[in-house]
Every structure is written in C-alpha cells, then in structure tokens.
Amino acid sequence: MTRASSYPSAEQFVQSAVTEYQLPLTRYAARLVGDPDRARDIVQDTFVKLLAQDPSTLEGHLAEWLFTVCRHRALDVVRKEGRMKRFEEGQAERVSSDEPRPIRLIENAEIQEAVLRLIDQLPRNQQEVIRLKFQNGFSYKEISRITELSVSNVGVLIHHAVARLRSEFAAQRL
Amino acid sequence: MKQSKLSTEDPRLTAYALGELDASEAAQVEEALRNDPSARDAVNDIRAMARELERALENEPIEPRVSTPAVLADVSESETRGQLLRFPSVWLTTAAAASVAAVLAFQALPNQKFANASAPADSESFANAKSPAPAGLEPAAVADDAARRRSMRDGFSDVKPATFREDGLKLGKSVASAETPDAAAAESADALDRNSETESDVVRFDSSEKAIAALNDVHSAVPAVTLNGDLPVLPINRATHVPVIQFNPDFTFASKDFKFNNSIAGSGVLKMTPRKAGTTYEQVLTWSHDASENQNKVPRRDDAVDPLKKSKHSATGAVVE
Numbered sequence: 110m111t112r113a114s115s116y117p118s119a120e121q122f123v124q125s126a127v128t129e130y131q132l133p134l135t136r137y138a139a140r141l142v143g144d145p146d147r148a149r150d151i152v153q154d155t156f157v158k159l160l161a162q163d164p165s166t167l168e169g170h171l172a173e174w175l176f177t178v179c180r181h182r183a184l185d186v187v188r189k190e191g192r193m194k195r196f197e198e199g200q201a202e203r204v205s206s207d208e209p210r211p212i213r214l215i216e217n218a219e220i221q222e223a224v225l226r227l228i229d230q231l232p233r234n235q236q237e238v239i240r241l242k243f244q245n246g247f248s249y250k251e252i253s254r255i256t257e258l259s260v261s262n263v264g265v266l267i268h269h270a271v272a273r274l275r276s277e278f279a280a281q282r283l
Numbered sequence: 284m285k286q287s288k289l290s291t292e293d294p295r296l297t298a299y300a301l302g303e304l305d306a307s308e309a310a311q312v313e314e315a316l317r318n319d320p321s322a323r324d325a326v327n328d329i330r331a332m333a334r335e336l337e338r339a340l341e342n343e344p345i346e347p348r349v350s351t352p353a354v355l356a357d358v359s360e361s362e363t364r365g366q367l368l369r370f371p372s373v374w375l376t377t378a379a380a381a382s383v384a385a386v387l388a389f390q391a392l393p394n395q396k397f398a399n400a401s402a403p404a405d406s407e408s409f410a411n412a413k414s415p416a417p418a419g420l421e422p423a424a425v426a427d428d429a430a431r432r433r434s435m436r437d438g439f440s441d442v443k444p445a446t447f448r449e450d451g452l453k454l455g456k457s458v459a460s461a462e463t464p465d466a467a468a469a470e471s472a473d474a475l476d477r478n479s480e481t482e483s484d485v486v487r488f489d490s491s492e493k494a495i496a497a498l499n500d501v502h503s504a505v506p507a508v509t510l511n512g513d514l515p516v517l518p519i520n521r522a523t524h525v526p527v528i529q530f531n532p533d534f535t536f537a538s539k540d541f542k543f544n545n546s547i548a549g550s551g552v553l554k555m556t557p558r559k560a561g562t563t564y565e566q567v568l569t570w571s572h573d574a575s576e577n578q579n580k581v582p583r584r585d586d587a588v589d590p591l592k593k594s595k596h597s598a599t600g601a602v603v604e
Binding site: 132135136139140143145217224225228239243265267268269271 | 291292293294295296297298301303328329332333335336337338339340341342343344345346347
C-alpha cells in the first residue's frame with residue numbers, strides 16, 4: 110500500500126485517496142460494524158473529512174490517518190445507533206464444527222476460505238489487528254496509533270493470534 | 284536480551300519474524316535463534332502463516348460472513364447495557380404532548396384560586412392552603428438517542444398513541460395517565476431494577492421466563508406516562524376549561540416578526556381572523572417601524588401598515604399620517 114505523496118491539487122489528492130483506499134477502508138469498516146452498507150457510509154464520511162484536510166499535513170501517513178478517522182467514525186456509529194450484529198452464543202462452535210477436509214485436497218480458494226474462517230473465530234480485538242497488519246500492511250506502531258493500543262499490546266495480540274492460527278491451520282492440514 | 288533461549292511464547296519472536304523489531308532487538312533475537320532450532324522453526328512457521336494470511340485477506344469480500352460478529356460489537360454491548368426499555372419516537376412525542384397538557388392544566392390552577400379567593404367565603408381556605416407544587420413529571424422510561432434512531436429506522440407502525448382517561452383532567456392523584464396495560468412488563472421492569480441493584484454492571488434476566496417474555500412485548504405496550512400532582516386545595520365540582528391560546532399575551536420575548544404579524548392580526552386589519560391579540564395601534568406602528576429599520580425597510584411592512592392606517596382613519600376619523 111503506497112502512502113500519500115505530493116499532489117498538484119487538493120481535489121486530485123482526495124480523488125487519488127479514494128481510488129487507493131476506498132476498498133480497504135470499506136472492508137475494514139464492514140468488519141468493525143458488521144454491516145457493509147453502514148461501512149460505505151462511514152468510508153464516505155471519512156473522505157468528506159479528508160476534503161477538509163491540508164494534504165501537506167498528511168504527507169507520509171495518509172493511510173494511517175484514514176484508518177484512524179474511519180475507526181473513530183465506526184465507533185461513533187456503533188455508539189449512537191447501536192448498529193451491530195449480536196454475537197449469538199454457540200455460533201463459533203457451530204462454525205468450527207464444520208467438517209474439516211484435508212487441506213491437501215482442496216484448492217487455493219478453499220484454503221483462503223478456511224483461513225478466513227479461522228480469523229473470524231479469533232477474539233474481536235485480535236481480528237482487527239490481524240487485518241490491519243496482514244490486510245493493510247500497517248506496522249505495529251501504526252496499528253498502535255490507529256487503535257489507541259500500546260505497541261507492546263499490539264505485539265501481544267498479533268503474537269497470540271498468529272500462534273492460534275498456526276495451531277488451528279496445522280490441525281486442518283492433518 | 285540476557286537469556287540465550289527464546290521462548291516460543293515470547294511476542295518478540297513474532298515481532299522478529301514480521302520485521303517489527305529495531306536493529307538492536309533483532310540482533311539479540313538472532314543471537315538467541317542461533318542455538319535454538321525449535322525457535323527457528325517457529326519463526327519459519329510464523330512467516331509461512333503470515334503469507335497465508337496476506338493471501339487470504341487480500342481477496343476478502345466486503346460482505347462479512349454470516350458467522351462474523353462485528354468487531355466493535357463489544358463497544359456497543361458495553362455501552363447499551365441497562366437500556367433495555369426503548370421507546371420509539373412516537374411514544375416520546377405522545378409523552379411530551381401529555382406533559383405539556385398537564386403543565387398547562389397546572390398553570391391554570393393558580394388563576395382559578397385567585398378568582399375564588401376574591402370571595403370572602405373562600406379567602407380563609409385560600410390563605411390556609413398550601414401552594415400547589417408544580418406537576419411532577421415522571422416518565423416511565425426515557426429512551427436514549429440511539430434507541431430513538433433505531434425505532435425510527437425499524438418503524439413502529441402498530442404503536443398507538445397514549446390515550447387519556449375518559450374522565451379527562453383530574454386534579455389530584457393523577458392528572459393524566461395512560462397506564463401500560465401489560466402488568467407483566469411492569470413486573471419485568473421491577474425485575475430489572477432488582478437485578479440492577481445486585482449487579483451494578485451487567486444486567487441479567489434469569490429470574491423468570493415470564494419477565495423475559497414481558498420485556499420482549501414491551502414494544503407493543505402503550506407507554507406509561509404518570510403525572511403526579513398535589514391533592515386539590517379547592518373543591519372542584521365543575522369542569523375547568525384551560526385556554527390553550529392566551530389572549531392579551533405579553534410578547535416581550537417574541538421576535539419582531541412575530542410581534543408584527545400578531546399585532547396586525549389583532550388590530551382588526553385582517554377581518555377574517557378570529558384571533559385578536561391585545562395590542563394598540565401605536566404598538567403596531569412602532570414594531571413595524573423597528574422591523575422596517577432592521578430589515579432595510581422591507582416594502583411589505585408598509586403594505587401591511589397602510590391598510591391599518593386606513594382602518595384606523597375610517598374607525599376614528601383621525602387623519603392618516
């Protein structure tokens with residue numbers, strides 16, 4: 110993921126940001142609020158806020174700024190509208206009880222689907238940092254600023270998440 | 284790093300594998316890895332898992348899978364606990380209307396007392412009477428902003444407005460009351476209170492299925508608005524009419540637009556209007572003049588004032604200025 114550089118005009122700056130970050134932001138927001146439609150609204154609000162920013166102030170950390178604003182907006186939405194998907198007890202167990210097929214016999218797409226299912230079963234805070242790290246390419250420090258967690262806390266969350274994913278992924282390959 | 288062996292439980296191992304350590308920390312980890320094959324294997328496994336994660340997440344669809352809870356659900360859950368009684372905006376509007384009606388009724392009460400106090404027979408009782416306390420408004424439940432938004436979105440087409448008692452205004456025990464017909468809902472609310480007392484943070488309903496069912500039905504119940512007032516200090520044996528529209532009002536704090544329009548209507552220029560607010564011809568001219576000065580002499584002011592002057596002239600024979 111490239112970072113912001115110099116743009117001839119603010120309009121081009123925002124247009125470029127929309128082109129580059131709309132999809133990852135929407136995907137991120139959709140996981141935060143559990144609703145793609147609301148996620149699109151949140152991302153739109155994020156770009157509206159970007160319009161009011163001086164591009165020079167975001168030089169080098171545009172992506173971090175966008176994800177931070179997007180996350181704050183998602184928090185506002187969840188707080189104000191209570192729009193969320195209630196986690197139904199036992200749902201994780203039902204998902205994990207799907208018949209695991211030998212990983213050697215399934216196609217790459219199915220491997221990816223299996224990995225995504227494993228991610229979905231992680232605790233929510235681990236899911237968020239995993240996506241910020243491996244989906245959006247942020248460093249521990251950047252994730253720390255986006256999520257307002259300490260860097261060491263981010264490191265611990267990612268470490269435990271990866272350890273659990275390794276273990277469960279290996280179990281599926283047996 | 285002083286220890287030579289690096290535990291696979293150490294978060295620095297993952298940080299190293301992902302290139303998150305600075306140069307000095309990375310050197311320390313590499314030193315530890317040199318004599319630790321299991322740690323080296325762990326690093327390789329972490330990097331392999333990272334590649335799988337990147338591949339899988341690269342094409343992750345925007346639409347969350349059915350089994351995926353919202354990441355921020357915890358935030359919402361923790362902040363919405365204890366707000367289980369949510370009333371749609373229609374109910375709030377109804378409650379507000381009932382409140383206004385009750386307040387109007389109580390505002391009229393002192394006037395009634397003054398009228399009766401002028402009679403000698405009532406003077407003593409008036410003197411001994413307590414001053415009426417303002418109507419105590421106790422809404423049964425207050426929905427928060429989020430709940431109102433949710434109710435607006437979801438819609439409550441089956442909600443009926445609260446009804447007042449057939450015997451109308453009753454000064455005394457209850458001025459206006461639209462009681463919730465579902466007694467079980469009230470019982471469940473009591474259960475909520477009891478549980479809230481014992482568990483300050485988390486509200487749980489494990490006392491009875493009935494109470495839980497009643498909470499589910501609370502959206503279909505008529506909202507309860509109970510207005511409590513003092514016992515009557517004067518005998519009430521006839522209907523009391525409370526004028527909602529005041530005559531001869533004091534428009535001290537009204538806008539100039541409002542003053543002007545109302546004074547025009549009250550002066551008799553608008554023959555068809557039944558409402559005649561108290562004012563004088565001079566007041567109309569003054570307000571008109573002020574409004575015209577403040578709004579760069581808007582022509583419509585003169586248009587309205589001219590017929591007023593003619594009306595005044597025809598009624599009194601005065602010379603139109």
